[in-house]
Every structure is written in C-alpha cells, then in structure tokens.
Amino acid sequence: EVHLLVSGGGLVQPGGSLRLSCAASGFTFNNYAMSWVRQGPGKGLEWVSGISGSGDSTSYADSVKGRFTISRDNSKNTLYLQMNSLGDEDTAVYYCAKARSGTKMTSSWDSWGQGALVTVSS
Amino acid sequence: QSVLTQPPSASGTPGQRVTISCSGSTSNIGVKTVKWYQQFPGTAPKLLIYSNNQRPSGVPDRFSGSKSGTSASLAISGLQSEDEADYYCASWDDSLNGPVFGGGTKLTVL
Numbered sequence: 001e002v003h004l005l006v007s008g009g010g011l012v013q014p015g016g017s018l019r020l021s022c023a024a025s026g027f028t029f030n031n032y033a034m035s036w037v038r039q040g041p042g043k044g045l046e047w048v049s050g051i052s053g054s055g056d057s058t059s060y061a062d063s064v065k066g067r068f069t070i071s072r073d074n075s076k077n078t079l080y081l082q083m084n085s086l087g088d089e090d091t092a093v094y095y096c097a098k099a100r101s102g103t104k105m106t107s108s109w110d111s112w113g114q115g116a117l118v119t120v121s122s
Numbered sequence: 123q124s125v126l127t128q129p130p131s132a133s134g135t136p137g138q139r140v141t142i143s144c145s146g147s148t149s150n151i152g153v154k155t156v157k158w159y160q161q162f163p164g165t166a167p168k169l170l171i172y173s174n175n176q177r178p179s180g181v182p183d184r185f186s187g188s189k190s191g192t193s194a195s196l197a198i199s200g201l202q203s204e205d206e207a208d209y210y211c212a213s214w215d216d217s218l219n220g221p222v223f224g225g226g227t228k229l230t231v232l
Contacts, residue, residue: 050220059219095167
C-alpha cells in the first residue's frame with residue numbers, strides 16, 4: 001500500500017525558511033515523479049512544484065520560483081521542499097503527491113500525503 | 123484567479139444526475155487530458171477521473187468524465203449524500219509548463 005507521510009510544517013515568521021519532507025513507502029520511489037500541491041485557508045488547490053523520478057528535472061509555479069527548491073533523495077525514498085523568503089501568501093496546507101504513472105511530471109496524482117500546515121505569521 | 127474555470131457551487135437531490143463543468147483553453151484542456159479530484163473537508167484530494175474519462179480502481183461507475191474541445195465535464199449519476207464534497211478539475215498547461223487547477227466546485231446534496 002502506498003503511503004506518503006509529510007512532516008516539517010509549522011509556524012514561521014515572514015521572511016523565514018522551512019523545509020518539508022515527504023517520506024514514501026509502498027512503491028518504487030524513483031519510478032515516479034512527485035509534486036507538492038498547496039491549499040490556502042478556504043481556497044482551492046495550487047500546484048507548487050514537481051520533480052521527475054530521477055530528480056534531474058524540476059518545475060515551479062511562478063508564485064514560488066526563486067524561493068522554493070524541490071529535491072528528492074531516492075536512496076531514502078524522501079521528497080523535500082525547501083521554502084525560503086516565506087510570506088503571508090505562503091500560508092497553506094502543503095501536500096505531496098505521487099504521479100499516477102511514470103517518471104515525468106504530470107497533473108495526475110493517485111496518492112497524496114496527509115498534508116502539513118505551514119503558517120507564516122509574526 | 124484559476125487557469126481553469128469551474129462553477130463555485132452545484133447541487134442536487136439524492137438519485138439525481140449532476141454535472142460540473144470545467145473550461146480551459148487551447149494551451150491546456152484543448153491539447154491535454156483532464157483529471158478530476160474529490161476532496162472532503164480536512165482531507166487530501168482523491169483522484170476521481172484521469173485521462174478525461176478513466177476511473178481509477180475503486181471509483182464507482184456513477185462518476186464519469188468527458189471532454190470536448192477546451193471544456194470538460196464531470197457527471198455524477200445516482201447522487202448520494204456521501205458525494206457532498208469539493209471537486210477540482212486539473213490539466214497540464216503547455217504555456218505555463220506545469221499543472222493547473224480549476225477553482226473548485228462545492229457540491230451540496232439537498
């Protein structure tokens with residue numbers, strides 16, 4: 001059974017940094033692209049970033065480009081999201097999501113982590 | 123402002139058939155497949171439909187998807203109270219080089 005466990009959320013001051021982790025199990029991690037998707041309070045879903053199965057290809061939403069960095073450690077079956085220069089607009093629940101098939105980035109995710117709340121506030 | 127456009131709300135009575143629309147453009151739905159996600163409050167989204175009209179294992183056949191041109195629809199037949207949730211459409215956008223979502227539709231079962 002696929003399981004994705006997100007950790008690292010919390011309260012951070014504006015301008016601060018935070019790193020999210022997503023520990024994966026139940027599938028061959030490096031065979032699948034992964035993404036981070038967030039949801040602000042009372043808002044809809046927003047794709048944040050994606051990474052290919054090998055980790056050699058990454059993509060970012062314009063809203064986080066230059067501030068967030070996605071990475072993965074296939075030896076540890078773990079996905080990361082390093083978030084810097086955080087602002088109020090980054091307050092959201094952050095989900096990691098597994099591509100339904102293949103190592104290329106996609107908008108089709110068949111498994112999701114439970115989400116981690118990131119609150120940016122002074 | 124979401125790239126894909128959905129109605130903010132929809133409703134129906136038990137047993138009815140309801141449809142939720144999703145409008146896009148030639149850079150996303152017009153050339154890429156559409157997915158639908160179901161989300162209950164406080165929980166992660168769940169993939170409901172992929173490749174326009176394919177259901178993952180375990181999704182009831184009451185849920186169906188279709189696509190025409192730059193628009194797509196999710197249909198739910200035999201509406202049940204447990205279908206009350208938020209529904210999101212998604213696709214890939216070639217201009218943005220990334221996934222895009224609709225703003226979501228809150229389905230109420232009256």
